[in-house]
Amino acid sequence: MKLEKKIILSIMGGMLLGFTAFLSINYSMMYETTSTEIYDKLKGKSADLTRDIEEWLGDKQRTALALARRAQNLQDRSPANVRNYLYLVNQSANIDASMVYYKGQTLIHTEPDWALTPQEEEANMPYQTMLANGFNPTISKVFKSPINKIDNMVAAIAPFNGDSVATLVVEIKDVEEKVSSSNLDGGFAALIDVDRRLLVDPNPNFIGKKISEFNPELGWMEEKIFALKSGYIEYLVKGKVYLAFFDTIESTGWKVVLTLKKETAFANLTVQTKKLILISVIFFILGAIFxxxxxxxxxxxxREIELKRDEYEFILAHRSRISEIGELISGINHQLHQPLNSLSLLSSSMLSKSKNKTLTSEVLEENLIMSQKAIALMSTTIGMFRNFYRFDGNATTFCLKQCIDGVLQVLYIDFSRHNISVEIDCDRCDMLNITSVDNFIQQVLLVLLQNAKEALLMTNDRIDNKIQIHVSLDGELVNVDIADWGEGISKAIEEKLFDNIKSSKKTLGSGIGLYFARKLAREKLKGDLVLVQSSMPTIFRFSFKNYLSPKEQNDASANA
Structure with a gap:
């Protein structure tokens, strides 16, 4: 897989992980916020409903206390007078029945027929409830109407004179309607009495029963409701999850329970999550397209930049080669000068003898042989220069010593003219065969030797007018160190020595030789070109593989 594709896939993978983390974090935050809102909603409605029921019961309790005070203060306690007052209480406070029991006297009831003896009254529920409560004002447990055996009723009981009792009996229909009509979208309210029996529930089949009776699996829920004053419960019924908040009515011990389906409660969260996912997918797609x-x-x-760079480097390479060719033209001139002079002399000699009729066959043959030798020498010289500057990237197996000698032969006249000697330090160089591109190796060596010559020529006080070549093996690499005792390379130039268009010389040079030499060494010869020592002597190390694999040979021949 190409690097660009890996980068794109990595970026997209990172985006996907980012969006996933973003969705997860946002969903968690929205879930927490929604849960808090649902909790607060259930808690608030439960508190409102509990407060309304407490106020209703408190109103009945206060009426009972008022009746007790009035009964205590009556001067005329005859049944008829007390009963008249009870009628007024029933009408004004919407009471179903009221009664007063003076200790040791017959019960006075709004219904004259309901006249219980002291023994019967004290055995009756209101008096027993008051007795159990230490003769403190209280609300009785829920009981069925003695008339129709259907309606739920409670008694508000208030003591006076120590052991006398005023009692109000009232249906709790208003409370039941209040609970049943509670506005709770997707949910319902229930009311449970102190005996754990349902007084209000949307399912009429559950009325009068305990939760644990119609659903034993929810017995834990019933226990928790009656173990705590208030709380929040999540439970499962027939594969559906419900959320419930319960609160306690202090005066009676009743429990108000508000329940919501979790699916309904979190419906808005589901919608928001889907929108968030859709938006994230759209942004991911747009991001991917971008x-x-x-x-x-x-x-x-x-590609445009690479094309421009290749064109630029081609121009620079061409400039470098033209510069090198110009420097060696004089060498070619000197090497061709002698055989050309010999041919000229031989031609003149043969022409003169021919005119004088003194040209014998032996002299002619001798001169022709000498001419052929001169022509062969020129052909060899021209072929050597032509082959040296060809750009052939095909790898061959060759002797490294012969490769180095070929470069030195090209430079021989120029070096001789400046009295520069070259020493080769190489053990078994004659036996060292290399499988590589000899032409590229010679190109790099030529640049290094030319630079070494220029360094020597620019030095006024030369210690040693020689260039040393040292060849060594380091595993699969061949190291060729070229040393000169010129003026050296400054620190400032050293830092930019192999940069494009940078020269290692003070005033001369195009500055592109070392750049392309390193480029050849690294890209074509799988080696390198480095500065080992900057002065006394200045040493460049040219390294290359002694054997190029078939793939590396193909790389070397590509764009050669």
Missing amino acids: IVIINILHEYWR
């Missing part, structure tokens, strides 16, 4: 477009543009610009 990345692809950017990559296409980047690839286009990269």
Whole structure:
């Protein structure tokens, strides 16, 4: 897989992980917020409903206390007078029945027929409830109407004179309607009495029963409701999850329970999550498209830049080669000068003898042989220069010593003219065969030797007018160290020595030799070109593989 594709996939993978983390964090935050809102909603409605029921019961309790005070203060306690007052209480406070029991006297009831003896009254529920409560004002447990055996009723009981009792009997229909009509979208309210029996529930089949009776699996829920004053419960019924908040009515011990289906409660969260996912998917797709477009543009610009760079490097390489050819033209001139002079002399000699009729066959043959030798020498010289400057990237197996000698032969006249000697330090060089591109190796060596010559020529006080070549093996690498005792390389130039268009010389040079030499060494010969020592002597190390694999040979021949 190409690097560009790996980068794109990595970016998209990172985006996907980012969006996933973003969705997870946002969902967690929204879930927590929604849960808090649901909790607060259930708690608030439960508190409101509990307060309304407490106020209703408190009103009945206060009426009972008022009746007790009035009964205590009556001067005329005859049944008729007390009963008249009870009628007024029933009408004004919407009471179903009221009664007063003076200790040791017959019960006075709004219904004259309901006249219980002291023994019967004290055995009756209101008096027993008061007795159990230490003769403190209280609300009785829920009981069925003695008339129709259907309606739920409670008694508000208030003591006076120590052991006398005023009692109000009232249906709790208003409370039941209040609970049943509670506005709770997707949920319902229930009311449970102190005996754990349901007084209000949307399912009439559950009325009068305990939770644990119609659903034994929810016995834990019933226990928790009556173990705590208030709380929040999540439970499962027939595969559906419900959320419930319960609160306690202090005066009676009743429990108000508000329940919501979790699916309904979190419906808005589900909608918001789907919208968030949709938006995230759209942004991910747009991001992916943007990345692809950017990559296409980047690839286009990269190719354009590479094309411009290749064109620029081609121009620089051509300039470098022209510069090198110009420097060696004088060498070619000197090497061709002698055989040309010999041919000229031989031609003149043969022409003169021919005119004088003194040209014998032996002299002619001798001169022709000498001419052939001169022509062969020129042909060899021209072929050597032509082969040296060909750009052939095909790898061959050759002797390294002969490769180095070929470069030195090209430079021989120029070096001799400046009295520069070259020493080769190489053990078994004659036996060292290399499988590589000899032409590229010679190109690099030529640049290094030319630079060494220029360094010597620019030095006024030369210690030693020689260039030393040292060849060594380091595993699969061949190291060729070229040393000169010129003026050396400054620190400032050293830092930019192999940069494009940088020269290692003070005033001369195009500055492109070392750049292309390193480029050849690294890209074509799988080696390197480095500065080992900057002065006394200045040493460049040219390294290359002694054997190029078939793939490396193909790389070397590509764009050669």
